Amino acid sequence: MFKETDKKFSFGTDLLSKGAYVREPHDNPEALPIFMTTAFNVEDLDDLQHRYDTKGFCYNRNRNPNRSALIELMNYVENGENSICCSSGMAAISTAVISLTKAGDHILSDKTLYGETIEIFNNILEKYGVETTFVDFTDMDQVKSNIKPNTKLLYTETMSNPMITVPDIKAIADFAHENNAYLIVDNTFVTGALFKPLDYGADLVVNSLTKFANGHSDAVCGSVTGSNELIQPAYNLQVLIGSQADPFSSFLVQRGMRTLHLRIKQQCKNAAALALALSENPHVIKVNHPSLKNHPQHELATAMFKGQYGGMLSIELPEDREKMNKFMRELNLAHYAMTLGGYRTTLSYPVMSSHYDVPREKRLEMGISDGLLRISCGIENTEDLVNDFLNAINQAYA
Numbered sequence: 317m318f319k320e321t322d323k324k325f326s327f328g329t330d331l332l333s334k335g336a337y338v339r340e341p342h343d344n345p346e347a348l349p350i351f352m353t354t355a356f357n358v359e360d361l362d363d364l365q366h367r368y369d370t371k372g373f374c375y376n377r378n379r380n381p382n383r384s385a386l387i388e389l390m391n392y393v394e395n396g397e398n399s400i401c402c403s404s405g406m407a408a409i410s411t412a413v414i415s416l417t418k419a420g421d422h423i424l425s426d427k428t429l430y431g432e433t434i435e436i437f438n439n440i441l442e443k444y445g446v447e448t449t450f451v452d453f454t455d456m457d458q459v460k461s462n463i464k465p466n467t468k469l470l471y472t473e474t475m476s477n478p479m480i481t482v483p484d485i486k487a488i489a490d491f492a493h494e495n496n497a498y499l500i501v502d503n504t505f506v507t508g509a510l511f512k513p514l515d516y517g518a519d520l521v522v523n524s525l526t527k528f529a530n531g532h533s534d535a536v537c538g539s540v541t542g543s544n545e546l547i548q549p550a551y552n553l554q555v556l557i558g559s560q561a562d563p564f565s566s567f568l569v570q571r572g573m574r575t576l577h578l579r580i581k582q583q584c585k586n587a588a589a590l591a592l593a594l595s596e597n598p599h600v601i602k603v604n605h606p607s608l609k610n611h612p613q614h615e616l617a618t619a620m621f622k623g624q625y626g627g628m629l630s631i632e633l634p635e636d637r638e639k640m641n642k643f644m645r646e647l648n649l650a651h652y653a654m655t656l657g658g659y660r661t662t663l664s665y666p667v668m669s670s671h672y673d674v675p676r677e678k679r680l681e682m683g684i685s686d687g688l689l690r691i692s693c694g695i696e697n698t699e700d701l702v703n704d705f706l707n708a709i710n711q712a713y714a
Contacts, residue, residue, distance in 0.1 A: 318357060350567045351381045378555055382566035386525075386539075389570055393508035393529075394521050396541035400551050401566060405504060405524025407559040408538030410436050412500055412520050413471070415550040419445030421468035424497075426453035426483060428476040428682045431671035433502070437471075453483040454613060459491060469498040474513060475505040478630045478666045478690040479683050480604040482613035482620065489517025498546070504528070504657075506626045509580050516620075520546055525569045527657030527692075528627065531579050535568035537561045579659060579695055583627030586661070586693040586701055591629045593702045599713035601687065605629035627693040628656065630666075634713070635687040643712035649696055649704045656692035661701060664690045 318337055324330070356373045358364045367374050373381060383401050390399040402408040413436065417423065425437060427450035437448040451458040453472045470492045472483050485501060492499040501513035504524040513521045523529060525537040538561070540550050554560055561569075591605035606617035607625040617625055633640055644652060644663065653662040654669050664670065666684050674684075693701070 318359070348382065348385055348567065348570070351563050353563075376563070377558060377560055380560075380563050380566070382563040382570070383561050386537075386561065386566045386570045389573060390523075390525075390539045390541050393573070393576075394503070394523070394539075394541040395508070395512045395514050396521070396547075397544045398547040399539050399541040400547060400554050401525070401561040401569075402538040402540070402554065402559045403561055403565075404536050405522070405526055405538040406432055406436070408522045408524070408540050409433055409502065410440070411550050411554050411557070411559050412522050412540045413437075413441070413469070415553045416498055416500075416520075416546070417441065417446045417468050420466060421446050422464045422466045423448040424459065424462055424464075424467050424470045425450050426472040426476060427451055428453075428479050428481055429471075429473055430477045430502070431666070431674050433471075435673060453488060454481050456484070456487055456491070459488065463491075463495050463497075467495060467497045469500055469519075471500045471502075473502040473505065474511055475606070475626055475628065477505065477628075477670060478604075478664075478688065480505075480606065480611075480626075480628060480630055482606055482617045484616055485511075485513050485518060485620070486516040489513075489519075492519075493517065505628050506621065507576065507580065509576050510584075510621050510624050510626065514542065519543070520550075525573075526655065528580060528583070529576060529657070530569045530572035531576065531657060531659055532568070532572050533653070533655055533658035533660075535565040535572070537565045537569045580627065581624070582695040582698075583693045584624045586696065586698050587627045587629050587691075588625055589698045589702055590691070590693060590705060593706060594629075594631055594709070597706060597709055599709050600631055600633060602632040603629060604631070628690070629693070630688055630690045632685060633687045633689065633709075635685065637686075639712050640687070640689070643708050646708035646711045647704060648708075649694075649701055650691070656690070658692070659695050661694040661696060662692045664692075666690055 354376050373379050386401045387399045425448050449462050451462050475482055489499045498519040500520045501518040503513055503521045504527050507528050520540055520542040523539045525539055588607040591603050591608055594600045595603040606614055650661040650663050666688055667686055671679055671684055
């Protein structure tokens with residue numbers, strides 16, 4: 317055993333070392349254990365050098381077995397060479413973007429994004445001399461007319477939050493590379509189970525693993541996946557700023573992802589059925605979901621996602637707060653939660669959550685009115701879910 321000795325010390329000293337290591341054979345457990353340790357012991361300096369040479373485990377901020385296992389899984393899911401796993405989706409986004417930019421660079425970004433991603437560009441990067449221009453990425457003419465000689469990267473989401481628009485990832489990637497720029501894609505809403513941006517030319521893909529990937533609303537985590545060349549500087553930055561995922565969250569996310577392909581099929585089915593039913597309800601002004609034939613990117617989404625249109629939708633209701641409150645209270649299955657992608661259906665109100673800090677005029681430009689609700693479909697029985705929504709809307713707006 318490591319540092320084993322027959323020498324006896326005082327009770328208080330021996331109490332620190334007895335039972336510290338497992339004596340019996342313990343290779344290849346059926347479920348990966350959680351390595352809740354800040355560091356791994358080494359025998360001497362030669363052993364330490366061997367750990368460095370083989371990229372073994374020494375200190376948790378640099379490497380951890382649970383995080384390494386999750387990295388291997390993310391490499392497979394997103395079809396990348398390497399990944400980093402981060403303490404949150406926002407940590408993944410900020411680490412990826414900062415690792416690729418410097419003062420004087422320009423970012424061309426989709427204008428409809430998760431609100432705090434916009435804040436990273438406007439409130440953080442701008443202070444360090446990185447300029448961002450926001451345009452509609454579903455309009456390639458806008459994208460092409462706003463490129464600059466110093467544009468370092470383009471940034472978009474596979475499916476925008478919360479308007480559920482779908483940009484042409486392949487066309488944007490080709491354009492970025494023609495202009496010596498990188499493309500980063502946030503794939504949180506669809507995950508690599510439905511679409512792999514790297515296969516369509518994206519350079520880095522980020523995920524909030526907190527959402528559909530984990531699927532159980534019990535862990536906060538994020539990832540960045542891409543080539544070894546681009547992941548290495550992101551990893552170096554992560555080690556310095558401490559944005560790594562902790563062992564327990566890494567364990568939970570990896571466990572949750574084992575059922576991703578099963579969950580997301582039902583979530584897609586529920587979202588498509590709910591979108592169709594709500595689009596036919598007279599009290600609903602508009603429904604945003606790519607499965608609907610009147611969605612502006614329906615044909616593109618059909619080609620990209622192979623008939624699986626994701627579990628997210630948004631609906632626009634009359635701007636009557638009292639009736640919106642009644643609608644939410646009448647629901648039995650869906651409930652309000654400031655997250656998404658879990659096994660239960662949840663609602664959120666972008667005006668007071670994801671886009672609370674976006675000025676009203678900017679929100680309205682994105683289409684985010686005071687009547688917009690975002691819906692994340694769970695794995696409930698489809699008929700139960702649809703009927704519960706229709707009953708609640710009819711009760712509130714009748």
